[in-house]
Amino acid sequence: MCAFYENGDKIKKGDIALYNNKSVRVLISKHIKENKTMDIVLEELETNKQYKINVPYKTYINTLKKSNTMGSEVEKGYECKPKTLDPNKPIMHYKNIIYICVDKRCSIAGSNKKADELRELLKSMDLDRGKDRIKISKSLCFGACRYKQVANIFSNTQTNGNIKHNNIWLSATHKYNLKKWEELFLDLKNDKELNNFKQINMKVY
Ligand code: FES
Numbered sequence: 290m291c292a293f294y295e296n297g298d299k300i301k302k303g304d305i306a307l308y309n310n311k312s313v314r315v316l317i318s319k320h321i322k323e324n325k326t327m328d329i330v331l332e333e334l335e336t337n338k339q340y341k342i343n344v345p346y347k348t349y350i351n352t353l354k355k356s357n358t359m360g361s362e363v364e365k366g367y368e369c370k371p372k373t374l375d376p377n378k379p380i381m382h383y384k385n386i387i388y389i390c391v392d393k394r395c396s397i398a399g400s401n402k403k404a405d406e407l408r409e410l411l412k413s414m415d416l417d418r419g420k421d422r423i424k425i426s427k428s429l430c431f432g433a434c435r436y437k438q439v440a441n442i443f444s445n446t447q448t449n450g451n452i453k454h455n456n457i458w459l460s461a462t463h464k465y466n467l468k469k470w471e472e473l474f475l476d477l478k479n480d481k482e483l484n485n486f487k488q489i490n491m492k493v494y
Pocket of ligand 1: 390391392393394395396429430431432433434435437438439
């Protein structure tokens with residue numbers, strides 16, 4: 290059982306939403322079997338203030354609108370796609386961006402769902418927003434399929450990025466478990482050398 294946003298999407302733990310026009314994260318979305326209700330706990334992103342809502346199963350909560358991390362309401366069925374496009378809205382800051390290949394050969398070795406899994410991990414580490422944000426983007430074939438699920442890191446040296454993390458090509462990320470990704474994300478956040486991550490060499494031919 291579940292409760293719903295006003296647009297009809299299910300309310301899930303970890304979602305970002307607008308509650309009375311404030312950006313919040315859904316900390317808990319839990320059934321209470323005894324009285325067939327849902328407990329929803331929200332936390333304001335700016336202040337950490339918490340709100341608890343209790344509603345009967347299958348309630349549509351009109352004061353809760355699913356949004357993306359930039360505070361724009363999203364289309365039904367989407368995590369990020371805004372309902373209305375504002376051409377003047379800046380893009381969201383990131384310290385590092387990782388392009389992960391989800392084309393055929395890399396997906397067979399790893400997973401075509403990898404970007405979604407990594408975005409969830411970043412949310413749980415609070416690195417999906419703020420000054421140390423890591424952005425994950427999907428890429429088609431880099432022409433380096435022999436290195437399996439190839440990932441390419443760029444650092445935003447225009448602001449707080451680290452030049453040593455620029456143009457890093459990671460090899461065999463299909464072998465990484467979530468713990469390994471977590472280690473990588475922390476090293477990027479803390480400006481550490483990426484010595485524990487096998488990289489692809491480049492050569493002029
Ligand atoms: S399919 Fe990923 S590099 Fe070619």
